[in-house]
Amino acid sequence: MKNRIINVQDVPILISQQELDDYICITDIAKAKTGESRSADVVKNWLRNRNTLEFLGTWEMIYNPDFKVVEFDHFKSEAGLHTFVLSVAEWINKTNAIGLYVKRGKYGGTYAHKDIAFEFASAISPVFKLYLxxxxxxxxxxxxxxEKSEWNAKRFLTKNNYLIQTDAVKKYLIPQMNYRENLQWLAYAEEADILNVALFGFTARAWREANPELAKKxxxxxxxxxxxxxVLSNLESHNAQMIKEGKKxxxxxxxxxxxxxYQLNVLNTAEQIKIIEDGNQLAEI
Known part of the structure; x- marks a missing residue:
């Protein structure tokens, strides 16, 4: 549960998150009318009102498939009578309502779904409702x-971690032979390996021999x-054109x-600049 506090006309009001939605403490809202000592009585009197019950019942029927309509009709038929008294706990227990709940102890009070809390605020004061x-x-x-800042930060860190992991893979898994200086392999090489050595610095076979476990899959x-x-995609296009031209x-x-x-250096430089710019933007937020 995530609790937050907002201040509305110097009245601190708790907001709690329940199952991805917000519930506002209407006991706190009631303090704007009567002060702390009688805030619970304001909630009880509001709940006795027939219009209130019709609003609560309609809300529950829209959003709560387990709402007990028969028990709701019973309460609604008694609403308005001088003898009618209804507590929040009784309303919840009898109708299986989810729009209200009661919390004891620290941060205690009656909490209402934001739709209902705004309706309650109207009964307290239309002006207070607007500020709320x-x-x-x-x-x-x-x-x-x-959330956006956290997402950007995670993306920034993930990107950096990816670059670190990639560097580690290259550092520890590349074959030892320098295929770019020793060109004996070139006479018998397939076109795919010409591209591999031009870009990575080694043949596919050499990589498999250096990484037997990884090469299984x-x-x-x-x-x-x-x-x-x-870059590899670009090399394939250039190579195909040079083959047509008859180059050895x-x-x-x-x-x-x-x-x-050349191309890899250009792309990597641009990427590092973008990472630095992203980091600077995050630092400014």
Missing amino acids: IKEFQRLKEEEKNL NNVRDFATINELT KEERFKILQEIAE
Whole structure:
């Protein structure tokens, strides 16, 4: 349960969250009319009113499939009589209502769903109701902004963690042989491996041999970053064009390697700038 407090015309009012919806302490609202000593009596008198019962009953029938309509009709038929007395606890127990609940001890009082609480505030004072709605809306806007800030912070941290994990994978799982300097493999290489070495620095087979457990269900491209996959797609297009032009493997590999290094550097630099900008924006919030 999440409790918050808003101040309406110097009256502190508790708000509690129950199952993803807000309930407002109408005992606190009643203090705006009579003070703390008689606030419970104000709630009881309000509940005796026939119009109040009709409003509560209609609300329950709309939102509460387990509401006991027969018991509600019984209360409604007695409402208005001088002898009629109804407590919040009795209303809840007899009708299985969910729009009101009573809390004991710390933060105690009668709480009402916000729809009902606003209706109760009307009975106290239409002016007070307007200020209550205004403060409640201000609270919801603050919570919305806070949630957005937290979401941005989580996204920022997740992105950084992803980059750290990616760097760790590259650091500890890449094969030892330098395929970019020793080009003996190139004469027998398939086109996919020419792209792999140009971008990653090693062949798919070398990666599998260095990572036998990971290779059971994955290949090297499964561990590529978004930027690397973007560059890989561009390399495939360039390579296809150079094959049509009749360029040999050695020439194509050199060109592809230069393209991969340049494009990856551009994308990674832009990404780091974006991360710094996001971090600065979060710091300003």
